[in-house]
Every structure is written in structure tokens, then in C-alpha cells.
Amino acid sequence: MSKKVLVVDDDPELGLLLDLILKPLELMVYHAYSGREGLTKAYAIHPDLVILDINLPDMDGFNVCSHLREFVSIPILMLTARTNEKDLMHGFTVGVDDFLRKPFNKDELGARVLALLKRSQLQNNVETPYITLYKDHILEVDLSSQIVRLCGEIVELSPKEYAVLACLVNEQGKILSHRELVRKVWGEMYTNGPAISSLYIYYLRNKLQDGQHGHQYFHTLWGKGYWFAPRKDFELS
Numbered sequence: 001m002s003k004k005v006l007v008v009d010d011d012p013e014l015g016l017l018l019d020l021i022l023k024p025l026e027l028m029v030y031h032a033y034s035g036r037e038g039l040t041k042a043y044a045i046h047p048d049l050v051i052l053d054i055n056l057p058d059m060d061g062f063n064v065c066s067h068l069r070e071f072v073s074i075p076i077l078m079l080t081a082r083t084n085e086k087d088l089m090h091g092f093t094v095g096v097d098d099f100l101r102k103p104f105n106k107d108e109l110g111a112r113v114l115a116l117l118k119r120s121q122l123q124n125n126v127e128t129p130y131i132t133l134y135k136d137h138i139l140e141v142d143l144s145s146q147i148v149r150l151c152g153e154i155v156e157l158s159p160k161e162y163a164v165l166a167c168l169v170n171e172q173g174k175i176l177s178h179r180e181l182v183r184k185v186w187g188e189m190y191t192n193g194p195a196i197s198s199l200y201i202y203y204l205r206n207k208l209q210d211g212q213h214g215h216q217y218f219h220t221l222w223g224k225g226y227w228f229a230p231r232k233d234f235e236l237s
Helices: 012-025 035-045 061-068 085-094 106-125 159-170 178-185 193-207
Strands: 003-008 027-032 049-052 076-080 098-101 133-135 139-142 147-150 218-221 225-228
Touching: 003 012, 003 035, 012 027, 012 106, 027 035, 035 049, 035 061, 049 061, 049 106, 061 076, 061 085, 076 106, 085 193, 098 106, 139 159, 159 178, 159 193, 159 225, 178 193, 178 225, 193 218, 193 225
Parallel strands: 003 027, 003 049, 049 076, 076 098
Antiparallel strands: 133 139, 139 147, 218 225
């Protein structure tokens, strides 16, 4: 069955161009011309990937992405003229998977879309990791249900925050380089490794109150990467 791509952009001419690029790749392309229409169509058609602009007539693409992340974990590609560092960091915070600047090369767009779809398919097909549960008397990370608890209370994580945590927990004690961590979570085509991995470790440390309960879970080897250190009372399941 063909993969479904939802384009949320208020420019009809861009929509026609994306049809010409994506349909030969055997992708079904749907269009929405406002943020609210995009959310409605995403809920109705269950796309496999969303291409999203920041500047929309009713709500910006960051808000659309944030709302999408409440019910989907599919790849989201922001196709926009706004790619300054502040916009990039904000986009990754709300759940964007990749950015592409307008004007763009049509071959690069097609390659990025296919790469995101392939990585999403691989993640969906991956077998349950050999560690299915990390649990001590402070922190619980259930890799089967994707539920994280701190002191018994559920911690709300974004899909990317959870993916970074799951990588580190699944390979606890092993140093994951910036490149390796980014490759596992964002894919081969993402190049800004140290900046984005450092940002998400910062988010996790804040949300999991790292170091505030008598133990530090996230450790840094400067210039190399990060590792997850279990407590001595760790229970393996």
C-alpha cells in the first residue's frame, strides 16, 4: 500500500510542485491549507508523514506540530524559509524530525522524505529490546509500554525525548557518541549532532530531576557522548 504524505502549506503552487515530486515516488499526497485543516485531515487520513510550513494563516507550524504530537509519532518535515537557529531549536523541541529550507532542491526533498519514511518503518518493525524495563525506587522506564515514572508519577516526554532516553537505557553503561545517538533517533541525514543531542540530554535531566534524588543517571564524556548509569538497586526485567 502506498504511503500517505500530508502537506500543510497555504501555497497552492507549492502543493502542485510537491505533487510532481512525490507522486512519482509512489506516494499518495494530500493537502491542507491551514493549521486547523491540517490537524483535521491528519486525524482523518492517518498519514505516514507530514510536510509542514511554519507560516500558516491561522496558527503557526510549531503549534500544529505540537498538537500533532499529542496523537501521532509519524515523521514531520518542516519545509520553510525560516531556518535560523532559534526556529530549528524550537522545532525540534515541539517534535519536528527534519528541516528543509525553501527554495529547495527537488531531489533532496524526495530523498529526505524517503529516508524519513524508511526510518519510521524500521522503528515500527524493530524487535523489543533485550531490556524491557528499567526500575529502581526512584525511576521506572518501561520500554514496552513507553511509560516513564519518577517517584511513582508519570513523566510526560516528547517522542524524541523518549527515543533518546530509550537508546541510553537500552545500552546502559555504554557511551553513545553524539553521532551514534543522533543516528539512532534522528537518522543518518541529520548532521548537527552535538548540538541536538546536548539539548535533549538537557531536557531529560530537567524532567527526570537528574541528580536530585541521590543518584545521577545521565553522564557526559566531554567531546565524546553520553551514557546512562543505573542505580545499585536496579531491577532487571
